[in-house]
Amino acid sequence: MEFTIKTGTPEKLDTGTVVVASFAGGKLTPAAAALDKASKGKLSTVIARGDLDDKAGALLVLHDLPGTACERVIAVSLGKQDEFGERAWRDALAAIAKALTSGPAASAAVCLADTEVPGRDLAWSVLQLTRAIGEATYRYQTTRGKAKDEPRGGVTQVLILTTSKVNTELETALANGQAIAEGMALAKELGNLPGNICTPAYLAETAQQLGKSLKFKVEVLEQKDMEKLGMGSLLSVARGSRQPPKLIVMQYKGGKAKDKPVVLVGKGVTFDSGGISLKPGAEMDEMKFDMCGAASVLGTFKALARMALPINVVGIIPATENMPGGSATKPGDVVTSMSGQTIEILNTDAEGRLILCDALTYAERFKPDCVIDIATLTGACVVALGKIPSGLLANDDALARELLDCGTTSGDRAWQLPLWEDYQELLKSNFADIANIGGRYGGTITAACFLARFTKAYTWAHLDIAGTAWVSGDAKGATGRPVPLLTQFLLGRAATGQG
Ligand code: BES
Numbered sequence: 001m002e003f004t005i006k007t008g009t010p011e012k013l014d015t016g017t018v019v020v021a022s023f024a025g026g027k028l029t030p031a032a033a034a035l036d037k038a039s040k041g042k043l044s045t046v047i048a049r050g051d052l053d054d055k056a057g058a059l060l061v062l063h064d065l066p067g068t069a070c071e072r073v074i075a076v077s078l079g080k081q082d083e084f085g086e087r088a089w090r091d092a093l094a095a096i097a098k099a100l101t102s103g104p105a106a107s108a109a110v111c112l113a114d115t116e117v118p119g120r121d122l123a124w125s126v127l128q129l130t131r132a133i134g135e136a137t138y139r140y141q142t143t144r145g146k147a148k149d150e151p152r153g154g155v156t157q158v159l160i161l162t163t164s165k166v167n168t169e170l171e172t173a174l175a176n177g178q179a180i181a182e183g184m185a186l187a188k189e190l191g192n193l194p195g196n197i198c199t200p201a202y203l204a205e206t207a208q209q210l211g212k213s214l215k216f217k218v219e220v221l222e223q224k225d226m227e228k229l230g231m232g233s234l235l236s237v238a239r240g241s242r243q244p245p246k247l248i249v250m251q252y253k254g255g256k257a258k259d260k261p262v263v264l265v266g267k268g269v270t271f272d273s274g275g276i277s278l279k280p281g282a283e284m285d286e287m288k289f290d291m292c293g294a295a296s297v298l299g300t301f302k303a304l305a306r307m308a309l310p311i312n313v314v315g316i317i318p319a320t321e322n323m324p325g326g327s328a329t330k331p332g333d334v335v336t337s338m339s340g341q342t343i344e345i346l347n348t349d350a351e352g353r354l355i356l357c358d359a360l361t362y363a364e365r366f367k368p369d370c371v372i373d374i375a376t377l378t379g380a381c382v383v384a385l386g387k388i389p390s391g392l393l394a395n396d397d398a399l400a401r402e403l404l405d406c407g408t409t410s411g412d413r414a415w416q417l418p419l420w421e422d423y424q425e426l427l428k429s430n431f432a433d434i435a436n437i438g439g440r441y442g443g444t445i446t447a448a449c450f451l452a453r454f455t456k457a458y459t460w461a462h463l464d465i466a467g468t469a470w471v472s473g474d475a476k477g478a479t480g481r482p483v484p485l486l487t488q489f490l491l492g493r494a495a496t497g498q499g
């Protein structure tokens with residue numbers, strides 16, 4: 001996909017599709033008005049007849065509009081003007097992105113960036129627009145065999161037209177939107193790959209290739225290295241599997257040597273059977289998505305390196321399967337984590353926190369500015385929040401607020417849950433410093449409380465993406481979330497010179 005941005009109006013453009021917008025009731029945006037004028041009022045007449053639904057995201061396709069040079073015009077509805085905001089804008093973007101990436105035209109001129117979204121500037125609109133179209137081009141094909149989609153149409157060249165002057169800020173927004181879409185595509189692909197292909201070794205290999213092509217440092221720690229470091233908790237999860245665990249460490253150095261890094265830690269359970277505390281069979285296949293935290297860190301690194309942000313970022317991915325093999329950890333086993341704290345494993349299906357805690361202790365050596373872990377950690381998070389926001393818990397309110405803001409800005413939202421000390425007693429164990437489960441209630445919070453015991457040395461936030469990393473049902477597949485949130489966070493840090 002090739003994106004360019006230019007100043008201009010669309011009426012003389014010889015292109016496959018021109019996209020313009022209209023509010024409910026027929027109020028045209030400036031580009032749409034230019035087309036309307038060129039077609040001697042045809043566009044507004046058709047809209048006035050009721051051919052374009054009022055609902056934001058509704059589309060109207062017009063072929064060979066008189067007075068214009070393009071093959072077709074797609075008008076998208078922005079909904080009622082007095083209700084217009086980010087929600088309607090995203091609905092319109094999603095509809096356009098789908099129409100362009102599955103339609104017959106190879107080239108398109110999109111005149112939506114000038115639509116003023118309250119509280120947002122033109123650069124923001126350009127980034128969101130580019131990302132939305134870029135993101136919609138992803139299709140999973142790798143293992144579909146004969147079911148592979150026929151090579152189809154879809155745009156390959158997108159021109160963003162604005163009436164404003166194009167400056168470097170807009171050029172950067174365009175490039176960043178593409179970089180984020182590419183990062184999301186990588187996260188989706190890794191999530192969608194089956195567990196027999198996307199193993200811990202595969203994730204490590206992917207990281208190494210990424211580091212090589214995008215020039216950042218990647219190190220892969222093997223089982224014996226983890227033994228030396230005393231990562232008894234991480235290793236206890238890997239014991240039941242034939243696949244060797246990997247601890248992937250990526251270092252992107254775009255900032256000054258003295259700048260403390262942002263550290264991203266992603267849960268990389270490439271298949272979660274539950275271990276000896278075996279999960280029920282229904283939908284167990286979806287536990288191949290249990291490495292989506294890891295995938296989001298890899299996707300974010302891809303975007304970060306492409307955007308060449310002037311900050312330092314470390315990525316840490318503990319990668320393993322959770323299987324019930326003969327030497328698997330048993331309920332009641334006690335293990336010693338790298339931090340020295342002992343853990344009674346009451347349920348082997350609460351394995352995410354067991355691999356994350358050692359990775360979080362390992363993170364201390366980078367003297368982080370802050371640490372964010374990303375994990376498909378608890379089914380309870382899906383019960384509490386559904387599949388709209390990711391769960392957010394943090395030991396620092398400023399960091400939590402910063403992430404919540406980035407969620408809104410990127411449209412990849414999170415919602416905060418409390419991390420109060422009061423919950424800690426639920427993790428009491430008679431046989432160790434801490435138990436790995438906290439009982440029936442508040443499962444997302446007790447999971448985060450467990451992690452909090454290992455993050456006392458730095459500012460930390462935890463994103464529970466159990467509900468947001470993939471969708472189930474007919475459209476089953478990874479979403480690429482929370483790459484938009486994480487990249488927005490890094491963009492913000494780069495702009496303010498922190499991190
Ligand atoms: N990977 C799962 C969490 C999960 C379950 C995510 C379903 C998305 C959908 C995690 O390892 C897990 O099994 N968590 C347990 C924790 C429990 C044993 C305390 C859960 O949520 O049931």
Ligand code: MN
Pocket residue numbers: 272274322348349350351352
């Ligand atoms: Mn589990």
Ligand code: ZN
Pocket residue numbers: 269272290349351352376377
């Ligand atoms: Zn899991």
